[in-house]
Amino acid sequence: MKAYHLILTILFVLTISSAFAETEIRSGKDIYDMACAGCHATGVLEAPKLGSKTDWDKREKQGFEVLMIHALKGFKNMPAKGGNPTIKDQEIENAIKYQLAQSGFDQYKEKSGSTENNKPAPAKKTADTRPKIIPEAIPETKNIAKIKQPKKTRTHSVNRFNRLMKPAAEWNLSPAKDGIHDPENEGTLLLQPPKQAFESLSNAKSGNRVDWVKSLQNKEISPRYDRLSDDSKPVVMDLNIVREVKGSMPDVVYPHKQHTEWLDCSNCHPAIFIPQKGANQISMASILLGQQCGVCHGKVAFPVSECRKCHSQKKALKTGNGK
Amino acid sequence: MILMEYITVSIRYNLPIFLLVFALLYPAMAQAEYGDVLMNNYSDDAGMRPVVFPHWFHRIRFRCKVCHADLGFKFEAGGNEINMLKIIDGEYCGACHNGEVAWSVESCDICHSGKPGTPTQVHHSTTSKLFTRTNNKQKGGK
Numbered sequence: 001m002k003a004y005h006l007i008l009t010i011l012f013v014l015t016i017s018s019a020f021a022e023t024e025i026r027s028g029k030d031i032y033d034m035a036c037a038g039c040h041a042t043g044v045l046e047a048p049k050l051g052s053k054t055d056w057d058k059r060e061k062q063g064f065e066v067l068m069i070h071a072l073k074g075f076k077n078m079p080a081k082g083g084n085p086t087i088k089d090q091e092i093e094n095a096i097k098y099q100l101a102q103s104g105f106d107q108y109k110e111k112s113g114s115t116e117n118n119k120p121a122p123a124k125k126t127a128d129t130r131p132k133i134i135p136e137a138i139p140e141t142k143n144i145a146k147i148k149q150p151k152k153t154r155t156h157s158v159n160r161f162n163r164l165m166k167p168a169a170e171w172n173l174s175p176a177k178d179g180i181h182d183p184e185n186e187g188t189l190l191l192q193p194p195k196q197a198f199e200s201l202s203n204a205k206s207g208n209r210v211d212w213v214k215s216l217q218n219k220e221i222s223p224r225y226d227r228l229s230d231d232s233k234p235v236v237m238d239l240n241i242v243r244e245v246k247g248s249m250p251d252v253v254y255p256h257k258q259h260t261e262w263l264d265c266s267n268c269h270p271a272i273f274i275p276q277k278g279a280n281q282i283s284m285a286s287i288l289l290g291q292q293c294g295v296c297h298g299k300v301a302f303p304v305s306e307c308r309k310c311h312s313q314k315k316a317l318k319t320g321n322g323k
Numbered sequence: 324m325i326l327m328e329y330i331t332v333s334i335r336y337n338l339p340i341f342l343l344v345f346a347l348l349y350p351a352m353a354q355a356e357y358g359d360v361l362m363n364n365y366s367d368d369a370g371m372r373p374v375v376f377p378h379w380f381h382r383i384r385f386r387c388k389v390c391h392a393d394l395g396f397k398f399e400a401g402g403n404e405i406n407m408l409k410i411i412d413g414e415y416c417g418a419c420h421n422g423e424v425a426w427s428v429e430s431c432d433i434c435h436s437g438k439p440g441t442p443t444q445v446h447h448s449t450t451s452k453l454f455t456r457t458n459n460k461q462k463g464g465k
Contacts, residue, residue: 172356173355175436178355178356179355179438180355180359180375180441180446181355181375181436181437181438182372182436182437185372185432185435185436186432187430187431187433187434187435187436188436190432191377191433192380194356194377194379194380197380197383198379206357207357207358208356208357208379221383223382223383223384223385223386224389225386225388225389226389226393227385227393227394227418227424234388261386262386262387263386263387263388263391263392264391266392267387267388267391267392267398288449288450288453289450289453290448290449290450294450295398296387296398298448298449298450299358299398299445299448299449299450300357300358300378300445300448303357303447303449
């Protein structure tokens with residue numbers, strides 16, 4: 001009998017608490033995951049990125065109230081309350097604090113401090129017992145955090161769709177973040193960020209994410225053909241060379257036109273390609289090793305992953321019995 | 324003896340496959356723009372940062388022909404053996420970076436902006452994925 005009462009009491013308490021949970025203030029992380037992560041996880045549309053102290057620094061300096069007003073009323077590309085009007089003001093506050101805390105501003109950390117008790121303070125009654133996952137430990141030294149920024153997303157997001165594919169957030173990084181420029185060098189900061197230059201250019205799926213040929217065709221760029229003069233015009237030759245391919249891939253169409261827009265005949269002939277039909281043995285292996293087409297393609301012209309840009313002509317169907 | 328022969332033959336035929344597998348397993352370390360050339364022929368020894376040449380920046384302004392035909396740049400990262408003397412004499416970069424077409428050599432930092440110790444390479448090129456292991460390990464992170 002006692003046991004029966006006990007079970008009833010437990011059930012009662014559970015129902016009450018779950019009913020309360022509906023109106024409970026949700027934690028900053030929950031709100032962040034729900035409404036903010038879409039932009040703030042990757043930093044698209046100029047959103048300050050979670051974990052990036054540099055991004056958040058100037059925002060934080062405006063004061064928490066300003067951040068609050070921006071988040072509640074909307075600011076630039078950010079809609080009011082992250083586009084979800086059901087979120088309470090208190091929850092927005094939690095979400096901002098969560099993002100600041102995750103981006104290296106320790107003063108916004110939960111007061112309980114230690115990582116084990118990372119539950120949000122007002123939400124203690126909720127039935128949510130899932131362990132709170134902290135996306136990444138924040139390195140103590142601020143400078144290290146800055147330098148390692150692009151790496152972090154790479155190593156920590158285990159469940160990325162394809163770990164060899166760069167996510168959009170890692171395309172066209174600014175020089176100081178690209179891992180090859182020295183961020184401590186003053187000149188690095190003077191360099192133009194590629195994204196800024198590419199804004200008005202046609203997009204591509206690979207390489208710089210710029211379709212250079214299209215950009216030139218559409219006159220989005222007008223590169224000089226002469227070092228000093230804007231008026232010099234290229235000698236364009238419109239001649240397609242079709243190369244039959246042995247395997248099952250479509251045949252290759254080589255357009256002289258697009259190449260002569262950029263290059264001089266002497267760039268390729270006769271050193272790389274002998275200007276004579278059938279004189280050049282070309283294979284994907286040698287292209288991958290940086291020879292023939294690979295002198296440019298795979299280095300600066302569109303990469304070899306764009307198979308169909310070259311292998312573009314369907315083969316004439318061949319049947320075994322001569323039909 | 325036969326075994327040795329077998330090994331050499333198998334290496335010879337499987338090398339491209341090894342290289343490809345290696346390239347696929349070995350994720351690109353550097354993150355710079357596709358086509359950027361890092362030149363470190365002499366910089367490290369001279370105590371300068373290596374040079375990062377942004378191909379994209381230049382191809383917005385000039386067609387390939389200008390540098391690769393008129394100025395004689397070979398299609399090879401580090402293959403032109405450019406040094407400051409040649410540049411000041413108006414060769415290679417110096418044909419434009421003379422204060423007339425583009426800013427002059429006094430702005431050392433803008434070109435010499437790479438991380439020290441990075442080897443000469445073309446970023447994200449298929450060949451550098453196949454052959455060059457960037458030694459970023461010491462500096463840039465894992």
